[in-house]
Amino acid sequence: MNLLYFEKYYRKLFFLFLLGFIFIRAREILLSPRFWAEEATLYFKGIYESTWLEGLLFIPHHVAEYISLAVNFPLVIAVNVFPLYYTPYITTYFSFAILLIPYLVILYGYSHLWKNPFQRISTCLLLLLIPTAAEPEVLLNTINLQVHCGLISVCILFENLHTCETQIKKKWGYRLLLIFCGLSGIYTTFLSLAFLVKAYYEKSIEAWRHFWIVCSTSFIQTALFFSIHQQGIVGDEKLVYFDIIKAPLYIFNHHIMTPLLGFWVRLKLNTPDILQAGYFSRFTLLIMSLGVIIIVGLFFYKVIKNRTSPYLILLVISFLSVSLLTAIGSMGGAPGARYAVIPGFLFTLILFYSIQWQRPFNYYSMTISVTLCVSLLIGSFYFFETRKYWVNREYLPIWSVEIAQWQKNADYFLVSWPYPWVDDSWKFYLSKRSLVKSLSEIMANHPPIQLHAEAGKTTRYSLAIDGLPSDFYWDFDVEVLGDQHAYQAQVLFIGKGGEVYGRYDVRQALQQQQQHHLRLNSIDRRAWPHMKILPHYQSVEKIVFELTATTKTQLIFDNFLIKTHKLSVF
Secondary structure (H helix, E strand, C coil): CHHHHHHHHHHHHHHHHHHHHHHHHHHHHHHCCCCECHHHHHHHHHHHCCCHHHHHCCCECCCCCCCEHHHHHHHHHHHHHCCHHHHHHHHHHHHHHHHHHHHHHHHHCCECCCCCHHHHHHHHHHHHHCHHHHCHHHCCCHHHHHHHHHHHHHHHHCECHHHHCCCHHHHHHHHHHHHHHHCECCHHHHCHHHHHHHHHHHCCHHHHHHHHHHHHHHHHHHHHHHHHHHHCCCCCCCCCCCCCCCHHHHHHHHHHHHHHCCHHHHCCCCHHHHHHCCCCCHHHHHHHHHHHHHHHHHHHHHHHHCCCCCHHHHHHHHHHHHHHHHHHHCHHHCCCHHHHHHHHHHHHHHHHCCCCCCCCCCHHHHHHHHHHHHHHHHHHHHHHHHHHHCCCCCCCCCHHHHHHHHHHCCCCCEECECCCCCCCCCEECCCCHHHHHHHHHHHHHCCCEEEEECECEEEEEEEECCCCCCCCEEEEEEEEEECCCCEEEEEEEEECCCCEEEEEEHHHHHHHHCCCEEEEECEECCCCCCEECCCCCCCEEEEEEEEEECCCEEEEEEEEEEECCCCECC
């Protein structure tokens, strides 16, 4: 009777345990949500200043080379439906929901690997507690949801799809999840080969459908990747640092040792530090890498030879594909931190499902069992130790305070986590939509401005506005009739009391650019953090066009266009 009760309710009880465990770790974030890094400075800013469609297709240039619906979708909903005070609530709780999906698939699915309560609970614990899973950067923010989407795809990969033939909801649920995950980052693309092998081996129609879904989303992401690379708008730290000689050592450190013995890094035995210090010659590094390849290769050969399930081969293929491709695509060439979460989980799954439970418990199985238990203990320590990143941080920005300041003064420099304890980069300007819209309409409908000046005279034209957005560019054409050098022309930005907040020298700009088309940028992006050209934007009430000439001169300003800076690739 007790066993029947356990079989019936263990899924719900363990899922409640998981909810409580995650809440205890991240209760400060769940109770007071925040944006994280580029989630605010690029995605929130870019999507807020875009249309619905532009927001859904948003890809920030020099940062990402693929689309991520897991970031774009919740932010589009948040900025278009809810007050700005609540946008981090939407993104944080959306992230929380996505984070829970792999556990639901493991507990309620029908897998080729986790078939009984012990295996399901053990797999969930590996997913939750191994040291690489405790990486704080991937917790409850949308920009790193692609990691959790990759984990969802891994869990679906090992589902027994023959059991889904009569379960319409589950069948379509998995399909939609694969589409969403495939368009939410690159990790599902890395699993394409594994989905092909699974479809060939399982020989179910649904497995082939899954492969074609993954293949289609991979094609889209790959096409975007090559298109963005062709345009030359990729980050400086992507791909260029990959070193084929050092890669096996990096993978060994981050994807094999760290998931098992997280203190490997804490004890300064971390391979990247040793390699970057230049202690070894290239030939020595080559010998070390070959040694790692041989040892790991022999281990995988033993695992496959003594496999307890044919799907262990699929696990090995998945690990090798994700690990190698992550190493190639990681920033700086070192695939640690968030890059190690999925490979670390796959490697510990290989170890766990290579244990021969049905046979006499040999030394191999005992060693692996002890190693995984140690990994879970170390990971449990890290799981709570990493709370220091958001506990007792009174000086960290509070979004409700930040947005209240910005609504009072649109010139305010918004601040996002992890400022200030990482660096000074996580600050950004945000342009009020109402100002952008009204100015765009004024400029688009305004007729050409003609200024005529006699010798020694000054003429002006004033354009009344209700303020300027903080981050914009202003394009216009200028035609000079008369002496090209015997005049001075400028655009002035005037406040309510006649204060001059800034001047734009038209003649100097024409001489520098050697063309009639000019662009005025409100932000100097050569500085970091970005610096405003004017001290105040919201207070500007007049734009004054001024011409002073020593001979008879005429200036014509035309084709006005004012827009926020485009942060997206397309």
